[in-house]
Amino acid sequence: MRITQSMLQNNMLRHLFKSQQEMDKYFTQIYTGKKIRRPSEDPVIAMRGIGYRTELEEVKQYQRNVSNVWSWMDHADDALDKATKVMQRLEELAIQAKNDTLSQSERHSILEEVKQLEQHLITIANTSVNGRYIFNGTDTNHAPVVYDESEGKGIIWEPADPNVESGRDKPVIIEVSKGITFEVNIDPDSVFPQELFDVIKDFKDALNGDPLKDIDDSIGALQEMTQKIIRGRADLGARMNRLELIEDRLSQQGIIAEDIMKKNEGVDFEEAVMNLLAQEAVHRAALASGAKLIQPSLIDFLR
DSSP states (O other), X not given: OOOOHHHHHHHHHHHHHXXXXXXXXXXXXXXXXXXXXXXXXXXXXXXXXXXXXXXXXXXXXXXXXXXXXXXXHHHXXXXXXXXXXXXXXXXXXXXXXXXXXXXXXXXXXXXXXXXXXXXXXXXXXXXXXXXXXXXXXXXXXXXXXXXXXTTTEEEEOOOSSTTSOOOTTXXXXXXXXXXXXXXXXXXXXXXXXXXXXHHXXXXXXXXXXXXXXXHHHHHHHHHHHHHHHHHHHHHHHHHHHHHHHHHHHHHHHHHHHHHHHHHHHBOOHHXXXXXXXXXXXXXXXXXXXXXXXXXXXXXXXXX
């Protein structure tokens, strides 16, 4: 086969172009920090990358879910702490009111404070987070407790239509990890039942009646309601401890997923720099060899 000057030139240019492509690949790796720019360069790395990235996005979504759960539960814990203090103050007032030497004016002052504490307790029971009431089950759009002037006490809200289910007794469930769901809310009837507001109403009535008999009953009833709230908060605390463990595991999963993804897609900078320098040397040698191999014209042979 006859080798022409044109064939030599084309062959040299083809190899130089491939050499430039290799240099561009290593330069791009250093610049972007990625092994590949498009899936066609290495389908295996690309497919693994899709899987790792999907896993990482799932972890991040679960972390956002956990963050929402923390917000809900932190507000609930704070509300129950305040409710406990209100109930303890009501107990103190009941014990104070048991003294039959109190004047009518003093008993009236106690009654006024009880009314204020009752309103504050209703406000606590109606705690909301981002416009969602946290003590009303899945029915987060309605305040769970309203004050009925005619009854003179707090009333648990119920839908006007008897065919409409309130959702008060249904738990709010959020997925916090793959296959793991978490009950976010507290059963409202375990901390703010109708009985609680009935007890406060009875205490108010007792302040207007026989303090020695009726107020004695109120003291026991108030203490029982206080313990219900404390037990509800203890249950919440146990779930918060579990949530903390889940959050720690998600954090670890996120770190591992990011590390695996970087190892799969990320470039070894030292190796990439060495490859680039080596390819530059090869390219320079190819240019020098090509310059000597291919003469500009026939005149060079005749000189």
